[in-house]
Amino acid sequence: MKFIKPYLVVVTTLLAVSCTSQKETTSLKDAYKNDFYIGTALSADQIEVKNAKEDSLIRKEFNAITAENIMKSMYTHPQKDKYDFVMSDKFVAYGEKNKMFIHGHTLIWHSQLAPWMEKIADSTEMKTFMKDHITTIVSKYKGRINSWDVVNEALNEDGTLRQSVFLKTLGEKYLVDAFKLAEKADPKAELYYNDYNIEESAKRAGAIALIKKIKVEGGKVDGVGIQGHWRLNSPSLEEIEKSILEYSALGIKVAFTELDITVLPNPWDLKGAEISQKFEGSEKMNPYPKALPDSIQNKLAERYESIFKLFLKHKDKISRVTFWGVHDGQSWLNDWPIKGRTNYPLPFDATLRHKKAYESILKLKKTKE
Template sequence: MKFINPYLFIVTTFFLVSCTSQKEKLSLKDAYKNDFLIGTALNAGQIEAKNAKEDSLIKKEFNAITAENIMKSMYVHPQKDQYDFALSDKYVAYGEKNKMFIHGHTLIWHSQLAPWMEKIADSTEMKAFMKDHITTIVSKYKGRINSWDVVNEALNDDGTLRQSVFLKTLGEKYLIDAFKLAAKADPKVDLYYNDYNIEEPAKRAGAIALIKKIKAAGGKIDGVGIQGHWRLESPSIEEIEKSILEYSALGIKVAFTELDITVLPNPWDLKGADVNQKFEGNAKMNPYPEKLPDSIQTKLAERYASIFKLFLKHKDKISRITFWGVYDGQSWLNDWPIKGRTNYPLPFDKDLKHKPAYESILKLKKKEE
């Protein structure tokens, strides 16, 4: 019988256990803790911690949260004289309990409005609504919510102002007023303008002009949220980098607030995230109903690696990276722009397991060590 050195056996066992333990402890939030916050968007069930596996994953991997839907106007302010804070209270409590950065999404947005808001046609009434809505919500969570999307998606893709109910009733001054009202309700909270496609040249120019106008008029704006609803091939890393540099040059923080990467065909080369656009689909538009091919998994992993490599290069300018959803099965991209598809846009699959994309993001930090 071959003699086994007991000392060597103990040391080897300890080393293997230690390595396994380290691997188990490794997470996105820990890997990037000295760079920027790593966040996710929570749905109502996740806010109420209804699924233990999902809850465990959220707590392990993320140190920042955004409410996917429940703080939008139609849910939090359903009637003119009625607010519903039941779920938003739970959301804030969840973040506090788990020592997470809590982001408020969103105060003024043309979409997902309560029906009564869409009917406001008088400027005096709209002004009163905005003052009441912003002041009530921001004041309620003063000192508890860390940052807010004050205005969401106010621009068209060409950089002009969207013809929303707010613009039609109040003109572009509504944008400045919204930031002033939010700052008055909580002077210490970080205030963001959030939009999609604002890494594209024309819309980026519009967003920069908008931010400058708000600042020049005395509005407090601390950051810009680039949503990051992207594709495997576009936008280019060069355009994303230009955006980081140009927004940062305005003296504000840059956050990537709703990051996901679609792997599915894009009907009519649609870009962005306008939730009002829907398309009828066919089998060609849903090519991977059961499983993502290895070749596409690899492309997705490479795309995430190149994006996070850029984020690390400019970590001094970036405050937060938030994925739009915890895992593939939850993603809004399964139902937009075509309902009933199977998409694979996030680092965790439908079974909450790490994908090659997850490993590619972690590997960048391992190379630094």
């Protein structure tokens, strides 16, 4: 019988423990650390660390954060002469404490406006509002917030400009002005135009024209945010890839800013994220109220795998991939476009367990190593 020295046993055991530990600590942010940021959108409760298990998951898996709601204008600027930075201060502090990339969402958006903003009808008053709003918020977090969605969802599906209160009062110039004001308030922050369905051809053409116009007229645009509210079978990988290439050709970064994949049927094959649209529910529209069947889990995993495979192919062009929510239970898709449904669009389920979709994303990196 061969004698094994005790110290060899100890070393071998330590190596085994080390390997096991390394395997267990694999996370999305670590796996993709040399490719692009892996982000998530945080709710108010998550920012305030109301749930320790959720917080542990967030810190382990993600290295970039976006505020899901609390930085929208109805919350940060509720009255003409009043700002409220209580929650946004906590959000930024959370990101700094955990050494995360911090993204500000959003400065100019037609939706979730404070009521007083919707009533602005005079161009001079609107100019004053925009200057005060953007300058105050961006200056306050100068050097602390890494990037901003300066303008959010300014386009219709056909690529024309949305008839928002900003367009009606100021015309197209509001787009250029917004980016100029943001740059002046924090020259080092990355500035993005963010929208949904801009991987679809008509809307993509409109977004490209919009970004070119802003840049030609002296506005600074560092990147485009493709929201990525997608479905199991659409948009096609070809359209997503074409979008990455065409936006990158403008000399800007490409981010996927609000990624989730609905597994539920949508009325009229609805696409995108127009939050004003609501529909009546039915059993047909809520087919998985208790759990997701394995067959759909597999389809979701395959979809995520194919998408991230494409992202890795173009990692030199992509700055960040952010999921819109930490887990399924938090997802806005449980209530949109039909209230009260149970959706399963993210890599983590409502109990915080990772799904096959999570494994499929990680697998792409493991097979390369």
